[in-house]
Structures are given as C-alpha cells and as structure tokens.
Amino acid sequence: MKVKDIGEQGLLKKLQSFCPHDTIGDDGAVLSIDPRQQLVVTTDVLVDGVHFSDTTTPPESVGWRAIAANLSDLAAMGATPVGVTVGLAVPGDLSVVWIERMYQGMSQLLAQHNTPIVGGDVCRSPVTTVSITAFGQAFPHRIIKRSTAQPGDVIVTTGYHGMSRAGLELLLNPHISSKLNEETQKRLVQAHQYPQPRLDVLRPLREIAEDESITGIDSSDGLGDAIVQICALSGVGAQIQSPSLPCISMLSQWFSLEQALNWVLYGGEDFELILCLSEKIGNQLVQKLGEKASIIGKIVEETSVVLIDKSKAIKISLDQGFQHFQ
Amino acid sequence: MKVKDIGEQGLLKKLQSFCPHDTIGDDGAVLSIDPRQQLVVTTDVLVDGVHFSDTTTPPESVGWRAIAANLSDLAAMGATPVGVTVGLAVPGDLSVVWIERMYQGMSQLLAQHNTPIVGGDVCRSPVTTVSITAFGQAFPHRIIKRSTAQPGDVIVTTGYHGMSRAGLELLLNPHISSKLNEETQKRLVQAHQYPQPRLDVLRPLREIAEDESITGIDSSDGLGDAIVQICALSGVGAQIQSPSLPCISMLSQWFSLEQALNWVLYGGEDFELILCLSEKIGNQLVQKLGEKASIIGKIVEETSVVLIDKSKAIKISLDQGFQHFQ
Numbered sequence: 181m182k183v184k185d186i187g188e189q190g191l192l193k194k195l196q197s198f199c200p201h202d203t204i205g206d207d208g209a210v211l212s213i214d215p216r217q218q219l220v221v222t223t224d225v226l227v228d229g230v231h232f233s234d235t236t237t238p239p240e241s242v243g244w245r246a247i248a249a250n251l252s253d254l255a256a257m258g259a260t261p262v263g264v265t266v267g268l269a270v271p272g273d274l275s276v277v278w279i280e281r282m283y284q285g286m287s288q289l290l291a292q293h294n295t296p297i298v299g300g301d302v303c304r305s306p307v308t309t310v311s312i313t314a315f316g317q318a319f320p321h322r323i324i325k326r327s328t329a330q331p332g333d334v335i336v337t338t339g340y341h342g343m344s345r346a347g348l349e350l351l352l353n354p355h356i357s358s359k360l361n362e363e364t365q366k367r368l369v370q371a372h373q374y375p376q377p378r379l380d381v382l383r384p385l386r387e388i389a390e391d392e393s394i395t396g397i398d399s400s401d402g403l404g405d406a407i408v409q410i411c412a413l414s415g416v417g418a419q420i421q422s423p424s425l426p427c428i429s430m431l432s433q434w435f436s437l438e439q440a441l442n443w444v445l446y447g448g449e450d451f452e453l454i455l456c457l458s459e460k461i462g463n464q465l466v467q468k469l470g471e472k473a474s475i476i477g478k479i480v481e482e483t484s485v486v487l488i489d490k491s492k493a494i495k496i497s498l499d500q501g502f503q504h505f506q
Numbered sequence: 507m508k509v510k511d512i513g514e515q516g517l518l519k520k521l522q523s524f525c526p527h528d529t530i531g532d533d534g535a536v537l538s539i540d541p542r543q544q545l546v547v548t549t550d551v552l553v554d555g556v557h558f559s560d561t562t563t564p565p566e567s568v569g570w571r572a573i574a575a576n577l578s579d580l581a582a583m584g585a586t587p588v589g590v591t592v593g594l595a596v597p598g599d600l601s602v603v604w605i606e607r608m609y610q611g612m613s614q615l616l617a618q619h620n621t622p623i624v625g626g627d628v629c630r631s632p633v634t635t636v637s638i639t640a641f642g643q644a645f646p647h648r649i650i651k652r653s654t655a656q657p658g659d660v661i662v663t664t665g666y667h668g669m670s671r672a673g674l675e676l677l678l679n680p681h682i683s684s685k686l687n688e689e690t691q692k693r694l695v696q697a698h699q700y701p702q703p704r705l706d707v708l709r710p711l712r713e714i715a716e717d718e719s720i721t722g723i724d725s726s727d728g729l730g731d732a733i734v735q736i737c738a739l740s741g742v743g744a745q746i747q748s749p750s751l752p753c754i755s756m757l758s759q760w761f762s763l764e765q766a767l768n769w770v771l772y773g774g775e776d777f778e779l780i781l782c783l784s785e786k787i788g789n790q791l792v793q794k795l796g797e798k799a800s801i802i803g804k805i806v807e808e809t810s811v812v813l814i815d816k817s818k819a820i821k822i823s824l825d826q827g828f829q830h831f832q
Contacts, residue, residue, distance in 0.1 A: 208549075209547050209548075210546055210646075210649060211545040213539050213545050218536050218537065218538055220534050220535070220536055221534055221591055222535075223591040223593050223625060223626055223639060225593040225627050225635070227632075227635075254534065265547055265549040265639055266549075267551040269551050269635055298547060299549060301550050303553060303556060304553065304556050305551075305633060306632065307632050309553075309595055309631060311549075311551060313591055313593075313639040
C-alpha cells in the first residue's frame with residue numbers, strides 16, 4: 181500500500197497511534213514546562229539521498245537517527261527532553277509500511293527517554309524529508325554552552341569516535357566486511373544505524389559538578405569540528421594528544437592509520453559529548469563513566485587547535501582541517 | 507550566487523542576520539516561557555511545487571505564508587507566539603538571493619508579532635522544503651479547543667473566505683484579471699500571497715469572554731472543513747445560513763455562484779478563525795471586530811453539517827462535501 185492509495189488523511193490516521201497526544205496534523209500540542217526551567221529547542225532536517233538511503237539505513241534506522249540527532253543536541257545543552265514534533269514530506273509512491281517502520285524507529289528511541297511525539301505535519305513531496313523539532317528543559321544555570329571553555333580545562337569525550345563512519349563504510353562496501361569478525365561488523369553497523377544520544381551523561385555530570393559552569397557540544401559533525409567550534413566561540417585553543425584519542429587504535433586494526441584518524445576526527449554522527457571541565461571534575465567524570473570516556477587533551481590560551489602525536493612527531497592543525505567543511 | 511557557491515556554512519552565516527538568537531545551525535535555542543502559562547507547539551512543512559511555486563508566490567510570499575500558517579495555528583489555540591524555528595532544505599543551484607528574500611518575508615510578518623526566529627537548520631535537498639515550528643504560550647484555562655462546541659453556540663468567522671483561492675486563480679489564469687478592477691485584483695492576490703493570521707482577535711475576544719471556554723479552529727483547510735472538524739470532534743452538528751456567508755456575494759460578482767461557493771467553503775488558506783461561542787458573546791465579538799466578522803450559523807444537536815439557502819431552497823451537506831478531501 182502506498183501513500184497515494186490512502187491519501188494524507190489516511191496516513192495521518194495511521195500515524196496517530198505513534199502520537200499519544202493525538203495531534204499529528206492538528207493545530208498544535210500543549211506541553212507543560214517546569215516553571216523553574218527554561219525551554220530548549222533544537223531542529224534538524226533529514227533528506228532522502230543526502231542523510232539516509234535504502235542501502236545504508238533501513239526505515240527504523242532513519243527514524244532512530246533523526247531522533248538521535250535532536251536528543252543529542254539537547255544533551256549537548258544539558259537539557260532533558262519533553263517532546264518532539266515530526267514534519268514529514270513524502271512522495272505518493274512511498275510505501276506506508278516504510279513510514280510506519282520509520283515511526284517505529286523514532287518511537288523506540290523516544291521510549292528510552294520517556295519522550296512523546298506531541299504533534300507534526302504530513303504532506304506530499306517529490307523527496308522524502310523528515311524534519312524533527314525537539315523540546316527540552318534545563319535549569320538556567322545548568323545550560324551547557326559552547327563559548328565558555330577556559331585555558332586549563334581538560335577535554336573529555338564520552339565515547340568512541342569514527343565508529344559511525346566506519347559502519348557506513350561497511351554498508352557501502354560490503355567486501356570490506358570479510359576482514360572483520362562478525363561481532364565487530366555488527367558493532368560498527370549498529371554505531372551507524374542506531375547511535376545513542378548521551379543524555380545518560382547529564383545525571384552523573386551534575387552529581388559531580390552540580391552547578392558548575394560546563395562547556396560542551398555534541399560530535400554530530402565530527403570530533404575535530406566539535407573542538408574547533410568550542411575553541412572559536414570561546415576564544416581559546418586546544419591541544420589534543422593523538423594516542424589518547426578513543427578508537428584510533430581500535431579502528432587502525434582494520435583500516436589504515438590515516439583512514440582511522442580521518443574518521444575519528446571528521447567522520448561525524450557518533451553523537452558523543454565533548455565537554456570542557458576543570459581537571460578535577462574531568463577526572464571524576466571519566467572515572468564515573470567508565471572505560472569509554474577519556475580525557476583527550478586540554479584547552480590552551482593560544483588560539484589554534486592542534487593534534488599532537490609525540491611518538492610519531494606528528495602535529496596536525498585541526499583549524500585547517502575544518503576548512504574542508506566550508 | 508547559488509547555494510553551492512557558498513556552501514551550507516556560508517549560507518548559515520548569511521541567515522544569522524535574520525536570527526537574533528544567533529542559533530541557526532547551532533545546537534539549539536533557549537527560550538523563557540511565562541511560568542503561569544503552557545507551551546503550545548505547532549509545525550508545518552511547505553514543499554516547492556506543492557505549496558508554492560514561482561508563478562504564484564515570490565520568495566517573500568513563500569516565507570510570509572509559511573509563518574502565517576503557523577501563527578494562525580497558534581491563534582486558533584488562543585496562544586501568543588514566542589518564537590519559531592526554521593528548517594530549510596534547498597538544492598545547490600537555488601539562488602542565495604531567493605533564500606534571503608524568503609527570510610525577509612518571514613521576518614516581516616514575525617516582526618508584526620514581535621516574534622524572533624530562534625534557531626533552525628539548513629541542508630541540501632533536490633527540492634526546496636521549508637519546515638517551520640512555532641512556539642506560543644497560553645494560560646491553561648484560555649486554550650481554545652476544537653472539541654467543546656455545544657448546541658446553541660453561534661458560529662463566528664473573523665473575516666472573508668475564498669479570497670486566497672480567488673487570488674490564486676488570478677495568478678494562475680491572468681486573463682481573468684481583465685474582468686476585475688485593479689483594486690480588486692490587488693486585494694485578491696494580496697489575500698493569497700500575504701494572508702494575515704488573526705492573532706489580533708485574541709485580545710478583544712478575551713476582553714469580552716475573559717475566562718469562558720471557547721471552541722475554535724483556523725480555516726487553513728477551508729471554512730467547510732473547519733466546521734466539519736469542530737462538529738466531528740464535539741459530537742454536534744451545524745446549520746450555516748448561506749446568505750450570511752462572508753464573501754459569497756462579493757466573489758459572485760466576478761465568478762459564478764457555484765465557483766464562489768466552492769472557494770468560500772473549500773478554497774482554504776484564508777487563515778481566519780472560526781469560533782463557537784454563546785450568542786451573547788458572539789454578538790459582542792462581531793460588533794467589536796467590525797464589518798468583516800459575522801455570525802454565519804449555529805451549532806445544533808443533530809450531528810450533520812448543512813448549508814441552507816432558504817431563498818433558493820438549497821441545502822448542502824458539508825459532511826459529504828468534506829469527503830473529497832480524503
């Protein structure tokens with residue numbers, strides 16, 4: 181059954197079951213925000229052929245990733261989610277099952293965070309487009325900013341980088357898989373298709389840091405871009421120690437070191453958090469989060485961002501690396 | 507200059523000037539909601555070739571209409587706007603000036619309501635897609651619902667219907683224009699390209715009705731659909747008096763009566779409010795809003811929606827008319 185067979189009204193009716201507020205296609209939804217907290221809003225648009233494709237992402241993954249991107253933005257601001265809206269534009273010959281599976285993917289991740297779909301819109305388009313807006317709430321003094329990093333801060337990443345990009349490579353070039361055992365293949369593909377936004381970090385972070393000012397960002401555009409952005413907005417620089425970069429040693433078992441480094445820095449879509457904190461709190465946080473989290477470098481006064489590998493006498497300027505995104 | 511010449515980053519930089527919070531493309535925006543009020547959220551997706559086109563809507567109008575649709579949804583819920591996010595997906599060969607002009611159209615209407623663009627996203631797509639999410643606030647007991655109409659209520663429309671559809675007809679078939687004087691042409695085209703969401707109605711409404719429960723909807727999908735929806739959700743019916751329908755007599759000067767009736771009922775995108783109120787408050791509101799507003803009928807127990815023209819002994823069942831939307 182295709183969208184054109186049931187029409188927009190028929191599709192809306194089917195999608196209502198994913199929306200407890202029963203407001204998809206309605207005027208709007210009503211939400212209560214804790215009066216002591218501020219509303220945090222973030223929005224992301226995903227387009228078929230640009231951000232997802234049938235060869236690399238099943239419909240459940242498209243929905244999951246769309247939600248992950250937005251929840252990750254909320255986590256990066258220190259906000260807990262309260263709801264999302266879904267704006268969906270689809271061709272008439274798209275199968276209704278594809279759309280239902282995509283909503284299932286969205287609902288599965290949202291359920292993990294007790295977050296409802298509170299509304300949305302459905303319309304026709306030549307190209308499938310998913311536009312998510314997520315609402316969160318945060319206490320004003322606990323909002324994480326990008327512009328407040330200070331020399332002396334350590335830089336913590338909450339997990340591995342380059343995994344999503346490596347998973348994408350496996351999906352695009354299946355012959356690579358033969359080099360890897362099944363568990364590794366699964367893990368990398370999972371990292372690409374079902375990434376976890378790091379909302380789980382907020383509670384342990386605040387147990388340690390309580391009301392301290394925290395600087396942070398998520399790594400949706402890559403670890404390199406994340407650090408460059410924080411430094412540019414804070415008017416500082418950073419020194420990253422290459423051997424401490426999570427995942428390089430793991431990825432370079434299977435791919436060239438250059439490939440691994442490139443993916444860790446510029447792969448993107450791992451949706452980890454990059455936080456700048458005092459050394460004391462940084463150490464406590466890494467201990468609390470366990471083996472995946474690590475201190476990868478420090479904030480310095482000089483406004484350049486460099487990656488240092490002393491053992492190989494390599495020094496990469498990430499500010500310049502970032503250029504290729506522009 | 508085209509989007510592909512400056513890239514997504516370059517485009518983001520240009521669009522920042524329309525966004526006082528400086529957060530287009532950033533993680534997200536922070537907004538303060540009056541702690542006594544609830545958050546009201548609404549979202550709409552507009553697609554090139556489906557909701558707008560170069561022949562009928564200049565870029566300023568595309569932006570204006572996208573905002574109008576969302577602010578109208580807020581007005582229909584009794585909410586005042588506090589901000590919007592804009593998700594934009596554009597082809598690489600779209601001119602940057604087109605996008606800037608579209609944002610100008612959005613900004614012009616938003617400025618009339620002191621509402622900022624607080625964030626957004628920009629990405630590539632084969633087809634231009636504009637996804638707006640609007641945030642408003644409303645006191646819980648003053649939220650206007652669709653499901654609370656009661657037999658005995660009068661039905662008030664805040665303005666003319668069919669105007670937007672007539673304007674679209676002029677734009678699609680310019681040869682029709684010769685029948686109309688210049689002022690009328692301008693007025694109809696204006697109604698299509700730059701419709702006014704009726705947020706202005708909320709204050710006079712509350713001056714008269716204060717905390718009374720009000721039922722309402724906007725007429726974005728047409729006057730007929732609006733009344734049918736209210737009746738279906740409220741479990742009631744309605745009788746509309748054809749001679750009291752605003753705009754039929756005006757439009758039928760230039761178009762056939764059947765054409766005029768069809769556009770008034772099913773044209774859509776006039777973004778007026780349809781309100782169900784006690785007779786006393788309805789009369790006071792019409793008096794306060796002036797000549798454009800009128801009482802067009804009443805809510806009845808019997809669950810059918812009929813349009814009655816006694817002078818011509820016509821009786822149209824709108825519930826059936828609504829079928830052709832499905």
